[in-house]
Amino acid sequence: MTAEDPQKGRDRPEAETGAATALAHPNIALVKYWGKRDERLVLPWTDSLSMTLDTFPTTTRVRLAPGLRQDTVTLDDELLVGEPHRRVVAFLDLIRERSGRPEKAVVESRNTVPTGAGLASSASGFAALATAACAAYGLRLGSRPLSRLARRGSGSAARSVFGAFALWHAARAGYDDPDLGSYAEPVPVRLDVLDPVLVIAVVDAGPKPVSSREAMRHTVDTSPLFRSWAASSSADLAGMRAALHRADLDAVGEIAERNAFGMHAVMLAARPAVRYLSPASLTVLDAVLELRRNGVSAWATMDAGPNVKVLCRRAETERVACAVRAATTGGSVHVAGPGPGVRLLGEYR
Numbered sequence: 001m002t003a004e005d006p007q008k009g010r011d012r013p014e015a016e017t018g019a020a021t022a023l024a025h026p027n028i029a030l031v032k033y034w035g036k037r038d039e040r041l042v043l044p045w046t047d048s049l050s051m052t053l054d055t056f057p058t059t060t061r062v063r064l065a066p067g068l069r070q071d072t073v074t075l076d077d078e079l080l081v082g083e084p085h086r087r088v089v090a091f092l093d094l095i096r097e098r099s100g101r102p103e104k105a106v107v108e109s110r111n112t113v114p115t116g117a118g119l120a121s122s123a124s125g126f127a128a129l130a131t132a133a134c135a136a137y138g139l140r141l142g143s144r145p146l147s148r149l150a151r152r153g154s155g156s157a158a159r160s161v162f163g164a165f166a167l168w169h170a171a172r173a174g175y176d177d178p179d180l181g182s183y184a185e186p187v188p189v190r191l192d193v194l195d196p197v198l199v200i201a202v203v204d205a206g207p208k209p210v211s212s213r214e215a216m217r218h219t220v221d222t223s224p225l226f227r228s229w230a231a232s233s234s235a236d237l238a239g240m241r242a243a244l245h246r247a248d249l250d251a252v253g254e255i256a257e258r259n260a261f262g263m264h265a266v267m268l269a270a271r272p273a274v275r276y277l278s279p280a281s282l283t284v285l286d287a288v289l290e291l292r293r294n295g296v297s298a299w300a301t302m303d304a305g306p307n308v309k310v311l312c313r314r315a316e317t318e319r320v321a322c323a324v325r326a327a328t329t330g331g332s333v334h335v336a337g338p339g340p341g342v343r344l345l346g347e348y349r
């Protein structure tokens with residue numbers, strides 16, 4: 001679980017140094033976020049709940065560059081241009097506004113997961129960027145305000161601020177300002193009892209044809225199933241919280257699987273349909289069904305891409321990974337457990 005202050009680095013005076021590096025892990029939602037009621041503020045229609053992974057971290061370094069006329073952003077040594085660059089600049093603008101420091105910055109980010117392939121690289125990316133940029137600009141935030149801020153970069157990043165299980169509130173009661181009411185917080189879970197693992201089948205590491213941002217918007221605007229999905233997702237969330245409280249992996253898996261399939265059904269009903277599932281995804285989903293027929297508790301979830309994540313007990317990892325590997329021709333299979341929240345690695349002069 002994250003320390004109370006995720007920006008606590010080894011050395012203190014980040015405001016003077018103007019540079020900082022942070023590390024964040026992706027998260028996989030067990031109750032999904034799909035659809036915004038406010039695009040500018042990145043406010044979702046529904047609550048969501050995820051597990052932060054212990055694999056595929058993103059490391060991001062932010063250095064203030066007073067002489068620079070424009071922010072420079074590289075991702076895995078590639079210079080970002082166009083919309084991806086604009087998104088980072090808009091995010092840094094929020095931090096410049098709050099910190100009162102106008103300097104442009106040099107941002108260097110490194111993913112260890114394929115970018116834009118439905119493997120949550122934007123969650124780890126914006127959680128790491130929020131943390132490093134706040135430190136570089138001398139803005140010290142506790143984990144809740146940091147989660148709200150990360151949300152503005154990418155919704156799912158709000159959850160990667162925290163380790164293990166996190167719940168992102170769409171709109172927490174009691175807040176007049178909707179921006180303040182939408183943040184993630186940790187969900188206490190007896191990890192030693194639940195002992196969850198996600199076996200990740202990367203059937204295609206290429207970037208998705210439609211971004212999740214665009215696909216979400218299109219789904220909300222055109223899918224006749226959207227409202228009923230939102231209602232059933234809220235029931236799933238209540239069930240998921242109870243299942244996690246009991247550390248009941250079978251119930252967690254059953255709810256996660258139906259919630260994910262519901263999200264894909266809503267997309268398939270959009271006009272025209274958004275379809276992330278591929279034949280290779282279905283082969284893995286069949287293998288998951290077969291595992292269950294053979295008495296193994298294995299449950300699938302899928303995001304905005306064809307890759308499949310299979311939830312199971314750690315003790316059954318090998319059996320599940322073996323079946324998933326056999327069903328993942330030409331791809332790769334990874335095993336992830338619950339991982340830590342975002343942390344600041346240090347500051348540099």
Ligand code: 2P0
Pocket residue numbers: 027028029031032033034042048122123153154155156157212213302303304
């Ligand atoms: C989730 N996904 O809950 C869902 C499930 C994908 C499928 O959050 O537009 O990159 O930046 O807020 O966070 C992916 O969406 O979208 C996502 P934006 P984000 O994990």
